[in-house]
Amino acid sequence: QKEVEQDPGPLSVPEGAIVSLNCTYSNSAFQYFMWYRQYSRKGPELLMYTYSSGNKEDGRFTAQVDKSSKYISLFIRDSQPSDSATYLCAGQETSGSRLTFGEGTQLTVNP
Amino acid sequence: NAGVTQTPKFQVLKTGQSMTLQCAQDMNHNSMYWYRQDPGMGLRLIYYSASEGTTDKGEVPNGYNVSRLNKREFSLRLESAAPSQTSVYFCASSETGILPQHFGDGTRLSIL
Numbered sequence: 291q292k293e294v295e296q297d298p299g300p301l302s303v304p305e306g307a308i309v310s311l312n313c314t315y316s317n318s319a320f321q322y323f324m325w326y327r328q329y330s331r332k333g334p335e336l337l338m339y340t341y342s343s344g345n346k347e348d349g350r351f352t353a354q355v356d357k358s359s360k361y362i363s364l365f366i367r368d369s370q371p372s373d374s375a376t377y378l379c380a381g382q383e384t385s386g387s388r389l390t391f392g393e394g395t396q397l398t399v400n401p
Numbered sequence: 402n403a404g405v406t407q408t409p410k411f412q413v414l415k416t417g418q419s420m421t422l423q424c425a426q427d428m429n430h431n432s433m434y435w436y437r438q439d440p441g442m443g444l445r446l447i448y449y450s451a452s453e454g455t456t457d458k459g460e461v462p463n464g465y466n467v468s469r470l471n472k473r474e475f476s477l478r479l480e481s482a483a484p485s486q487t488s489v490y491f492c493a494s495s496e497t498g499i500l501p502q503h504f505g506d507g508t509r510l511s512i513l
Contacts, residue, residue, distance in 0.1 A: 292443075294443070298441075322500075324500060331506070331507075332506050332507075333405070333491050333493070333504030333505050333506050333507055334444070334491070334504050335503075335504065336500070336501075336502050336503075339500065378443065378444065380444075380500075382500065385499050386497075386498055386499050386500075388446055388449075388459060388460065389444075389446070389500060389501070390443075391443035391444040391445075392443055393440075393441055393442060393443040394443065
């Protein structure tokens with residue numbers, strides 16, 4: 291079993307939709323969670339970095355962690371075609387320790 | 402400001418050949434990383450360097466060596482390439498070492 295599971299998609303939504311991207315994890319020691327965005331043929335870029343359970347908002351993006359169910363979510367409001375990318379979630383046991391990545395979910399936002 | 406620069410962008414090797422992947426960052430970051438990305442596997446850490454002169458193995462170090470030449474540069478060497486090392490390789494850097502922040506655009510490596 292992979293430590294971090296993501297549905298690879300592809301997920302296709304119309305412009306303006308609210309997008310929900312999800313991950314599950316099995317390692318109870320994870321305390322830190324991240325989301326990276328990766329455009330085609332590019333390297334990942336860090337979007338969100340959260341600690342423990344709860345929500346964190348940054349503009350149109352909201353990261354949510356539910357440690358009781360081992361569930362990580364990224365919500366994108368008012369989605370734009372420029373949000374079309376692959377989104378990678380990751381977990382980390384302690385600050386500075388190795389990240390464990392999911393395989394990513396491919397998102398397409400159609401104009 | 403180039404960020405993290407990787408060379409080459411593409412490479413095709415034959416089994417048994419050697420090569421070095423180059424990475425340089427211009428952000429004065431202490432920490433640097435090498436990852437590989439394979440379909441269905443996600444990003445996996447090969448080696449990590451917390452600072453100039455130090456390196457540590459990651460999740461999949463077998464078949465690779467690294468050199469932290471100076472604060473800017475972190476190279477990855479395949480001594481005897483194998484088809485299982487066909488992958489996209491990413492270098493990353495971090496100011497704090499807490500997590501990789503800035504990635505290069507990758508080197509696409511095929512080994513026949």
